[in-house]
Amino acid sequence: MKVVWSDDAVWALVALEARLAQRHHAQRAASIIEGLVHRVDRLQDHPQLGRVVPEYGQSQLRELVDKWNRVLYRLRADAIEVVTIVPARMSLDERDISDE
Numbered sequence: 678m679k680v681v682w683s684d685d686a687v688w689a690l691v692a693l694e695a696r697l698a699q700r701h702h703a704q705r706a707a708s709i710i711e712g713l714v715h716r717v718d719r720l721q722d723h724p725q726l727g728r729v730v731p732e733y734g735q736s737q738l739r740e741l742v743d744k745w746n747r748v749l750y751r752l753r754a755d756a757i758e759v760v761t762i763v764p765a766r767m768s769l770d771e772r773d774i775s776d777e
Contacts, residue, residue, distance in 0.1 A: 680720050682759045689762040716741060717748055720757045
C-alpha cells in the first residue's frame with residue numbers, strides 16, 4: 678500500500694529536522710530524519726505496524742512511537758496517510774485529527 682504524507686506531516690518533519698539541527702550538527706539531524714522516514718516507509722508492507730492511538734481508539738488511526746516522537750497515520754482504502762508528527766510526551770487531547 679502506498680504511503681502519502683499530509684502537508685501537516687511534511688511541515689512537522691521539516692520542523693523536527695530544524696530542531697534537531699540546533700541540538701546536533703546538520704548531518705546528525707538528517708540521519709535521524711532519514712531513520713524516521715525509513716521506519717514510516719515500512720508501513721507500505723506492514724500497515725498495522727503501529728498501535729491504535731490511545732486518545733481516539735479508532736482502528737484506522739494508528740501511530741508509530743519511539744522515545745521522542747509519535748508518527749500518526751491513518752489507514753485509508755487506497756493509501757496510508759501520515760497525518761502528523763508530535764513529541765512523544767505530547768497528549769493529543771486538544772487536537773482534532775480524528776477526521777482530518
